[in-house]
Amino acid sequence: MEVIVAKFGGTSVGNGERIRKAAESVVKEYMKGKKVVVVVSAINKTTDDILKIVHEAIGDAVTEKQLADIVSMGETTSVRIFSATIESLGVKSEYIDPHMDNWPVITDSNYINAKVNYELTEEKSKEIMNLLDQGIIPVLCGFLGRDETGNITTLGRGGSDITAFLMGHCLSAEEVIIVTDVGGVMSTDPNKLQSAKKLDKISVEEMRDLATHGAQVLHPHALRYKDPLINAKIIGFEHGDLSALGTEIIGPAGDQMLKTTALNSEPISVIAVVGEEILTKRGILSTLTDTLAENDINIYGISTGQNSVTLFIDKAVADRAHEVLHEVVVNNEYLSSLSLGMEIAMITVTSQDFIDTPGIITKVTEPLRRNKINIVEISSSQTSVVIFVDWNDGKKAYELVRRVLE
Structure with missing residues (x-):
């Protein structure tokens, strides 16, 4: 039978009426023959x-x-x-809840921002599967964990979503459904632009970058x-x-969510365009980038200064880029x-x-300094950090x- 994990955020269970509607949606999937x-x-x-x-x-x-023990009362109440x-x-x-013997999420003893012990959590999750096999719908506290000595811990920001994705993995679920106060991921904040539209799909990488820059849908x-x-x-x-259409989260592809380092296989050339206080002149950047786009030339990076714009492009097309941009320069006042x-x-x-690593740029660049490798540009x-x-x-x-x- 298909296993699904459904996570309900605080707004989704904000009052008795919403809790009943949420419970009805769970029972509806259960009656279809799914384990929920x-x-x-x-x-x-x-x-x-x-x-x-x-x-x-x-x-x-x-x-x-x-504090971890006290704030856990919110989740221990809602599950009941x-x-x-x-x-x-x-x-x-x-x-x-974490006070019970069959609680699955085992962590270290960092009470406020605990790290999950995957091995123990996967082992304890078998007890959740036993409940599913008996036709029981388990309701778990999001956000909470328990260390090996029995103390309650919390998973930090995004904790309830962490619980849902973690259980999805441990139970080999078919799907994880995040139920929120919005109908999915929007093209922008609908409170700021009424023209915002719901996205049918978004990749984990896109969702991650969107979330790091302020989107409140997922931490x-x-x-x-995931x-x-x-x-x-x-x-x-x-x-x-729970069968409603929302926004599907795609991926990640392989190990892309882990730490990765990549080096381009072919050289990149640098083109520097200069002009007095061009950073204050409207349309300069768009003129340069539009010209390269019209000539099918990709840009790997842009650096701007008060009097210059530096563009990083493939060496193979550098001469052509140099030529077309020269035409722009001689015709722009x-x-x-x-x-x-x-x-x-x-x-x-x-x-x-990197989100929670203060000084990451220093850590990445310090070995280059010690080895006398000059950094041409960094963004x-x-x-992510990109070093040229x-x-x-x-x-x-x-x-x-x-x-x-x-």
Whole structure:
């Protein structure tokens, strides 16, 4: 029988009516012959209310162990209500929280931002499968874990989504369904642009980058737990139907969510375009990039300064790029000159861990400094760093950077 994991966010279970609608959607899938595991967040604003009380009553004197135990009350309450609601609909259900022997999510003892012990969690998840085989719908607390000595821990930001993806992997689920207060991933924030449209599909890599830049649908931490072999989608709670169309999350492809380092196989050339205070002149960037696009020339990177724009392109098309951009320069009053420079190696470093790693650029570049390798240019996002060095230094720089990740 097909196993699905359905995670309901706090807004999705924000009141009694919504909890019943969510429970009905679970029972509906159960009646189709599916085995359903439910992961539930704390009821909307419960955790915030608890934290406010803790701050007022205890302040900074509260320990991390105490805090994890206290905030767990939000999830331990919601699973009991949700499970009882399922049983009121005529289907057997059991709630599972970290105080119980069959609790599956085992972590280290970092109470506030615990790391999952995969081996122990996979072993304990067999007990969840036993419940499914008995026709029982298990309802698990999202966000929470338990260390090996029995203390409650929390999984940090995106914790409930982590629980859902983790259970999907451990139970070899067919699908993980994230039920939220939106109908899926939108082309932009619908509160800011009414023309926003729902996406039918989005890759894990795209979703991760979107999340790191402020999208609230999923936390990027949770995406590292997404099994590439398991389907996943985001739907809105208003449908009351787990089969509703939402946004499908594709991937990741192979080990792309792990730390990776890549070195381009062919040299990249640098073209520098200069002009007085061109950064303040409208349309300069678009003129340069449009010209290259019209000539089917790809750009690997752009660096801007007050008086210059530097473009990184394939060496194989550098002469043609130089020629077409020269025409732009001589016909634009704001541009004065351009140059075709050295051959460059491009090293791309990617890891979700960068989001929570202060000083990552220093860690990546320090070995290059020690080995007297000059960095021509560097760019970064919250999950990747791209370094440009002289082509002759490329392989050595690549090996040095790769060792940092290892």
